Amino acid sequence: MNHNDATRGRFITFEGIDGAGKSTHIGHVIALLEGAGKTVVSTREPGGTPLGEKLRDLVLHEKMHLETEALLMFASRREHVAQVIAPALARGEWVLSDRFTDASFAYQGGGRGLDRAKLDALEEWVHPHLQPDLTLLFDVPLDVARARLAATRTLDKFEMEQADFFARVRAEYLRRAAQSGGRIVVIDSTQSIAGVRMALQAALEPWL
Ligand code: TMP
16 A cells, blocks of 8 residues: 555554553544544454454453464454455545554563564564554553553453553553654653643644
């Protein structure tokens, strides 16, 4: 897929450790883009297709080998790219995905310690010509994220992980952001909702 094709839609992803507050802000970004006349497709990973949602249920609730977990994330992604993301971009629509491949590098790579070369190979296999145009990384210190999660009623397999797991996930996200050449924009999610919205507006400005 040619990123310079002006008729192609744009691909924006949302990332962050569990409890960083990204879900609160996706609706605002949709409103901003729709206000600017864009047609928006909002989706998520793991999931985003009927099969992907079944895989999501498995991967968030069953114990499994680390590599099985990574493979299922990419299996869900393969369906998602083929059925939802690529067709929408080709139609000129804007795709907003609540998580994408940065999450696999952060969680399976950083958090669980899976060899990065294996993740590189899966990425190359599943979406060799597709990268997000912009990734909004919602960042908060661990204690803030933990406090937000504590207010959640039922926690999934990842949300039940210990603080050191999330410290590794966060560190990997921030490392990737630093090396992303501007693709990944870090949003300080400890700010007020109004402050976060201003930061989002600034990050989206060059695309509107
Ligand atoms: P969510 O709670 O933001 O919907 O994300 C579901 C969980 O799945 C979250 O804890 C992060 C995890 N995840 C991975 O471990 N690897 C991935 O590639 C993706 C997309 C999500």
